[in-house]
Amino acid sequence: MTNLSRRTLLLSLLAATALPAFDQQSWAQQQNSVPTPNPFRYEDVVRRARELAGVPFEAPVSQLPEPLNRLSFDDYRDIRFRTDKALLGGGGGPFRLQLFHLGFLYQRPVTVNVIRDGVPTPVAYQRELFDYGRNKIERPLPVNLGFAGFRLHYPLNDPKVLDELIAFLGASYFRFLGSDQKYGLSARGLAINVEGGEAEEFPHFREFWIEMPKPNDERAIIYALLDSPSVAGAYRFEIYPSKETTLDITATLFPRQPITNVGVAPLTSMYFEGENDRKPSDDFRLELHDSDGLLMQSGAGEWIWRPLRNPAKKTISSFSDNNPRGFGLMQRDRVFEHYQDLEAHYHQRPGYWVEPIGQWGEGWVELVEIPTPDETHDNIVAYWQPSRPYEPGQEVVISYRLRAASAIGAMHPGGKVVNTFQTPPRASGSNAPSDPRHRRFIVDFAGGNLAYYLNAPEQVQLVPSTSVGQITNTFIMPNPHTEGFRAAIDVKLEPGQSTDLRAFLRAGNRALTETWTYPWFVE
Structure with missing residues (x-):
């Protein structure tokens, strides 16, 4: 855009000195009629995904240069992004962008773009962005090397400290945090054939676009282009950092082949x-x-x-x-x-x-x-x-909100399962060998309105069921330690059978708790 503007300015100056007044006016009208490029938007990623789905999938075949292609886990961990090189700070916003180096398990390069004033610009690989630790990189690495992924930082727990907020690394995996949380589970853009008879397919994000946040922005916006043998797709992530960070996600998928x-x-x-x-x-x-x-x-x-x-x-x-x-x-x-x-x-x-x-x-x-x-x-x-199933030629649009939850007790107002135990249902004081066909499941319910019934336990009923087998005995008792109730269900199955157990507590016709469910199998 800068070169184009300079070229237009130079041509305008030449025209002003070389053309008569009428032609100068015509030239100005022509220049004013030239449309300005539209800012880059999610629709541009959707268009690219649609076009990508129209051609056969091509797996990357390039091999990383030495020694990146043979880094161990410890070698890779020793490569760190230099925090003073973080991007996005020029816009004055609260977010900072750091990049992950290629190597170890991360052999597939991705392109990372930053959108400034509606114009996307790829982030070029530079050796100076990283501290390689004890790794010896003797030969220059190519400028088009790319990156394995990236992460955003934000003052999540302290106004003066930039904490890692979200990271995209490997296939379509990403993880994000709320305040006072530590990384554990991961999310993915899409999963294909997780439990099918064929090998699982791992769609991957091949390119990202990150909008430059403005000074007062309290959200970050990321676009991603997904690709795999079965599907191409466009993703939009709108990230709201908080005690329980929330992502608003929209995906537009274009199947290449039937996906069952x-x-x-x-x-x-x-x-x-x-x-x-x-x-x-x-x-x-x-x-x-x-x-x-x-x-x-x-x-x-x-x-x-x-x-x-x-x-x-x-x-x-x-x-x-x-x-x-x-x-x-x-x-x-x-x-x-x-x-x-x-x-x-x-x-x-x-x-x-x-x-x-x-x-x-x-x-x-x-x-x-x-x-x-x-x-x-x-x-x-x-x-x-x-x-x-998703079919070729179909455009599938999916939207959902994804939240990093800490206050699990606030998810719903009813009583919740706080413990699940299982044991053989032996008679009190008996040392007889247990029968593998019999099992006792003990469930502690707490929260909601259960404490209200501790002095009137006769009003609380256990409602159990089993898909297969026989429930031979049940009992329920107050549990003052959890301010709730402990329920027990004895189940009998024959060898080779499996069942799904369900149970909840109620008072009259009103459910007091969520429904507990658990599978059991007897060999």
Whole structure:
């Protein structure tokens, strides 16, 4: 734009000295009739995604130069962006942009653009942007090297300190934080074939555009172009930093081929061990997880809590619905003593809550649980699966709000599940071997209006059900330690059977709590 303006100015000056008065006026009219370029907008990314979907997918084939293509985890961690080189500060806004270097697992370059006054400009790779630590980079790296991703910083916890707010790194993964939160689970732009018979497909963001924030802006706007063998798409992220940072997300998808197994608003987390699913271990920490449950609000308004597990084999649970009101992977247990981890800060990890905007139609929330031998692997995935496949030639528009939730107790006004335990249903004082066909599930409900009924427990009823098998016994009692109630359900299954248990508390015809649900299988 600068060169064009100078060229126009020079031509105008030449015309003023060389042309008669009538021609000067004509020239001025011609110049005034030249349209100015429109500012870059989300519609431009949508257009690019539509065009991209019209051609076959091309996977990147370029290999990173030495030694970037063989960096270890520790080598890669030693490459740091120089904070004094952060971008976006020129606009006077509160956000700062830092970039991630390529290397280690991050072999696919992405293009990062900054939009200033409506004009996008790619950020050029410069060696001076990074401190390489002990890594020896002897040869110059190409100027078109690109980046692995980026992150935005913002004074989230202290007006004088720039904290990491959101990071995009790897495929379509991103993570973001609210105040006093630590990174745990991740979100993704899209998931394809997570639980299907074919290999999972990982769509990736190949290009980003970040609007230069103005001095008083308290939001950041990011556009992204998604690509994969099955689909191309445009994304818009509107980020509002706060105690529970919120993202307003719009995606416009253009399938290249029929997609029967698509995950919308996917979330990825880790669950290794908790009170409902203990593992033989000599670890002093009793619980190890980024999330401990899947929370849902159905289109009919029912709140459902499904505790997470680390199963012996891959397990898929589906919750059919029509126009869901919300779902998310939550870290409900926020008591430090339950984790005793001074480094991982599991008690400060957020939950991510997805709130659909508009009508999502029929489909189901799908939960995939994968066995993991330790806490270093993400093994939990949750997403919305629409009932109708996405077809080529279709333009799919999806909007939702994504929130980094800390105040889990404020999600809904009813009583909530605070503990889930399971044990053999032995008679008091008995040492007889337990029968593997029988299991007792103990559920603590607290919050909502439950404390009101502690002095009148006879008014509270347990409403249990099982899809298969037999409920042989139940009981309920006040729990003054949680200011709620403890319920127990004894279930009998035959070998080879599996069931889905459900239970909630009510008084008369009024539900007092969310619905607890849990699967059980007898080998």
